[in-house]
Amino acid sequence: MNQDFLKPYDHSQEEKIYHRWEGSGFFNPDKFLPRSLQKSKKDYFSIIMPPPNANGSLHVGHAVMIALEDILTRYFRLKGKRTLWLPGADHAGFETQVVFEKKLEKEGTSRFEILNQPQGKERLFQMIWDFTLNNKKHMEDQIRRLGASCDWSREKFTLDPEIVKIVYQTFEKLYKDGLIYKDKRMVNWCIKHQTTLSDLETKYEERKDSLYYIKYGPLTVATVRLETIFGDTALAVHPKDKRYQKFIGQELEVETLIGKRKIKVIADEIVDPHFGTGVVKVTPAHDPDDYEMWKRHKNEIAGPCQVIDQFGRLDLLRHFPGNKKAQKYHGLKISQAREIIANDMQSLGLIEKIDFDYKHNISLCYKCLTPLEPRILDQWFLDLSSPQAKKKLVLPALEAVKKGKIKIIPKFQEKIYFHWMKNIRDWNISRQIVWGIPIPVWYCQENEKNFVISQDQPNHCPFCKKCVMKKEEDVFDTWFSSGQWPFATLMAQKSKNGSDFKDFYPTSVMETGYDILFFWVARMIMLGLYVTGKVPFKVVYLHGLVRDKDKQKMSKSKGNVVDPLGVVEQYGADALRMALVVGNSPGQDVIYDENKIRGYRNFSNKLWNIARFVISSTESLLDQIISQKGNFWKNLSKLEKEDKKLLKEFQGIKKKVALEIEKFRFSQAAEIAYHYVWHRFADEIIEGKKKILSGDNEKERNSSALLLYFILYQSLIMLHPFMPFVTEAIYQRLPKKEKEFLMIEKW
RNA sequence: GGGCGUUUAGCUCAGUUGGUUAGAGCGCAUCGUUCACAUCGAUGAGGUCGCUGGUUCGAAUCCAGCAACGCCCACCA
Numbered sequence: 001m002n003q004d005f006l007k008p009y010d011h012s013q014e015e016k017i018y019h020r021w022e023g024s025g026f027f028n029p030d031k032f033l034p035r036s037l038q039k040s041k042k043d044y045f046s047i048i049m050p051p052p053n054a055n056g057s058l059h060v061g062h063a064v065m066i067a068l069e070d071i072l073t074r075y076f077r078l079k080g081k082r083t084l085w086l087p088g089a090d091h092a093g094f095e096t097q098v099v100f101e102k103k104l105e106k107e108g109t110s111r112f113e114i115l116n117q118p119q120g121k122e123r124l125f126q127m128i129w130d131f132t133l134n135n136k137k138h139m140e141d142q143i144r145r146l147g148a149s150c151d152w153s154r155e156k157f158t159l160d161p162e163i164v165k166i167v168y169q170t171f172e173k174l175y176k177d178g179l180i181y182k183d184k185r186m187v188n189w190c191i192k193h194q195t196t197l198s199d200l201e202t203k204y205e206e207r208k209d210s211l212y213y214i215k216y217g218p219l220t221v222a223t224v225r226l227e228t229i230f231g232d233t234a235l236a237v238h239p240k241d242k243r244y245q246k247f248i249g250q251e252l253e254v255e256t257l258i259g260k261r262k263i264k265v266i267a268d269e270i271v272d273p274h275f276g277t278g279v280v281k282v283t284p285a286h287d288p289d290d291y292e293m294w295k296r297h298k299n300e301i302a303g304p305c306q307v308i309d310q311f312g313r314l315d316l317l318r319h320f321p322g323n324k325k326a327q328k329y330h331g332l333k334i335s336q337a338r339e340i341i342a343n344d345m346q347s348l349g350l351i352e353k354i355d356f357d358y359k360h361n362i363s364l365c366y367k368c369l370t371p372l373e374p375r376i377l378d379q380w381f382l383d384l385s386s387p388q389a390k391k392k393l394v395l396p397a398l399e400a401v402k403k404g405k406i407k408i409i410p411k412f413q414e415k416i417y418f419h420w421m422k423n424i425r426d427w428n429i430s431r432q433i434v435w436g437i438p439i440p441v442w443y444c445q446e447n448e449k450n451f452v453i454s455q456d457q458p459n460h461c462p463f464c465k466k467c468v469m470k471k472e473e474d475v476f477d478t479w480f481s482s483g484q485w486p487f488a489t490l491m492a493q494k495s496k497n498g499s500d501f502k503d504f505y506p507t508s509v510m511e512t513g514y515d516i517l518f519f520w521v522a523r524m525i526m527l528g529l530y531v532t533g534k535v536p537f538k539v540v541y542l543h544g545l546v547r548d549k550d551k552q553k554m555s556k557s558k559g560n561v562v563d564p565l566g567v568v569e570q571y572g573a574d575a576l577r578m579a580l581v582v583g584n585s586p587g588q589d590v591i592y593d594e595n596k597i598r599g600y601r602n603f604s605n606k607l608w609n610i611a612r613f614v615i616s617s618t619e620s621l622l623d624q625i626i627s628q629k630g631n632f633w634k635n636l637s638k639l640e641k642e643d644k645k646l647l648k649e650f651q652g653i654k655k656k657v658a659l660e661i662e663k664f665r666f667s668q669a670a671e672i673a674y675h676y677v678w679h680r681f682a683d684e685i686i687e688g689k690k691k692i693l694s695g696d697n698e699k700e701r702n703s704s705a706l707l708l709y710f711i712l713y714q715s716l717i718m719l720h721p722f723m724p725f726v727t728e729a730i731y732q733r734l735p736k737k738e739k740e741f742l743m744i745e746k747w
Numbered sequence: 748g749g750g751c752g753u754u755u756a757g758c759u760c761a762g763u764u765g766g767u768u769a770g771a772g773c774g775c776a777u778c779g780u781u782c783a784c785a786u787c788g789a790u791g792a793g794g795u796c797g798c799u800g801g802u803u804c805g806a807a808u809c810c811a812g813c814a815a816c817g818c819c820c821a822c823c824a
Contacts, residue, residue: 419749419819675771
């Protein structure tokens with residue numbers, strides 16, 4: 001027997017095994033099964049790895065992703081399909097910049113300090129670039145340690161020039177189809193991060209605030225946002241509210257904090273007569289509803305009057321120059337202002353009453369949890385609400401899932417997808433940050449309404465013919481580029497004469513967490529169909545999130561994150577993978593449990609010992625019972641009757657495991673294989689054969705030896721997708737084997 | 748305000764079209780190291796399958812209602 005078949009199993013050899021795999025080139029479908037040898041064009045399996053954000057280390061959630069995708073990849077490779085698993089990394093615009101800004105804060109500086117220096121923007125970009133590339137390298141090594149059999153030669157980064165080029169092409173196509181527009185609209189603004197955010201990047205939280213009942217002449221209005229009163233341009237009531245009929249259309253002369261003013265009363269359906277007093281103040285510059293209301297009453301009332309600046313401070317002098325009373329409030333932060341205003345109004349008798357325990361939802365920046373400030377800004381949008389947008393982007397994406405061209409697992413997530421898609425709104429795709437793909441637009445300096453779409457600076461301005469065109473400062477929302485990931489990564493494979501897209505698109509499966517169904521999956525479906533006319537993937541498998549023992553989401557701030565590398569070092573990647581796969585059903589969260597990992601570490605060792613025993617007790621007989629040339633298992637038909645039964649039983653198990661994998665029931669598949677190998681094969685079959693193997697009935701002995709060796713050999717194949725390392729380690733020590741690596745065996 | 752998910756042994760979870768005494772892992776109890784493995788083996792204790800009602804010869808499984816927990820979506824000041 002092999003000299004290093006020591007006990008117990010030592011998982012520290014995992015790293016070496018991975019190097020051998022990677023060095024062999026078999027992760028690359030071109031080496032594993034060149035296109036010329038592929039039986040039919042459809043005989044492929046492809047999966048694009050959701051590119052992890054290159055701004056930190058992987059967490060156990062990523063380990064779930066790697067485990068599940070590697071199971072699929074290794075299984076279909078063993079099945080002999082031309083198999084591609086394409087890895088990547090995401091620059092993760094806003095998220096990465098937030099991480100980097102935190103780092104700067106720790107170092108006692110800030111993004112704004114750097115931006116204020118000469119060449120600040122370029123410098124900051126370069127700093128984040130270096131930071132990201134460093135993290136990316138580290139991440140790739142982590143992915144390797146988890147055993148991912150992905151093709152590194154095809155790895156893509158969202159900022160690779162080939163990817164950016166494709167993103168630009170898509171942008172231009174959308175623009176030409178009238179689906180991209182730039183417009184002043186009310187958007188979510190984070191006063192800390194100084195950028196807009198999409199509707200998905202907001203978080204709602206219930207807060208207890210004071211609801212102030214303030215007097216506007218004869219009317220009383222209930223409001224939380226006292227500080228916006230300076231921006232009020234009207235009052236509104238419900239058109240059918242009997243109490244206020246006589247006021248509708250009237251212009252009231254009222255006393256305010258900063259003097260007398262006139263304010264008009266309008267009627268609008270949106271006003272709920274049962275809330276507060278049934279009268280609302282209309283503040284078009286600082287409330288989305290009010291903004292919409294103003295649009296409906298443009299002819300009657302004044303437009304947005306912005307009294308809060310981009311940093312969340314009162315900005316009054318612009319609107320009320322020379323008003324000494326306004327000066328007092330100018331420059332105050334919102335929370336401060338609210339208190340002072342309340343006091344002043346109370347002493348002027350302008351507050352009727354205050355409800356101190358008013359509970360309501362406010363929207364927050366999902367990263368820093370600062371209340372978002374709605375602002376009217378000129379932003380780029382992807383149209384998702386007009387009839388033509390419905391026709392070209394939304395409906396095809398709905399139909400694809402409805403008609404089963406894309407299957408979402410678990411099925412209940414389809415309902416959630418439909419609901420979101422049906423209520424989808426225009427998507428703000430521009431961000432005021434440096435870390436991202438620049439929006440490829442150049443403006444005429446004479447008139448900024450005129451612009452051209454171009455990656456490089458145009459030689460001359462086609463509008464005024466004389467200016468040097470000015471570059472758009474904003475970058476794309478990260479999801480605008482990752483939303484194109486499946487086709488972009490495959491189209492960008494220029495070294496392979498552009499055939500990857502033909503060979504591997506649509507991809508077979510998209511495996512990711514359910515938390516990014518809207519952020520990512522929905523957008524990939526829309527943009528994939530739009531650009532290629534085909535679905536980007538046939539199946540969406542949504543795994544659950546890993547939580548800690550108290551069912552808490554893992555996060556750095558809670559300090560409950562588990563570093564997968566530490567676990568891998570202690571128990572081996574195989575053990576971690578099994579622990580994360582078993583008991584993990586789609587869409588359902590998994591609880592991280594170290595005991596479970598220990599249990600599967602024990603299983604690695606069990607398997608190792610099974611192999612030691614089977615090899616040592618059959619080795620001397622193998623020459624007689626196994627043929628190295630031609631039909632490797634030719635003597636299988638000569639098995640004893642009893643053994644044939646056991647053989648059949650095993651084949652049934654293996655078939656079941658395959659079926660479960662193909663049905664994406666990984667947990668069941670792993671458990672069936674595990675249970676068979678330990679409790680049937682080891683505990684019963686091997687135990688039962690011990691006497692025969694040491695007995696003197698040669699026929700029975702040969703039959704038993706062949707059976708045990710066969711089941712061991714096949715069990716390695718069966719377990720390999722789940723526990724690639726230990727199975728390969730054993731395979732390499734088999735006295736007789738068919739292939740160079742277990743990973744390229746036949747299922 | 749809508750919608751979704753979960754509720755099965757002390758813990759974490761399986762249980763795919765309804766069918767014999769409801770399963771696994773961990774944990775627990777007792778016993779066992781010449782004989783592949785103590786990261787092990789053998790044996791065992793432990794469940795009114797959230798509650799109520801219904802369909803059925805038969806329900807953890809289907810239907811209705813309720814409850815608890817969790818999550819998502821939503822422009823009500």
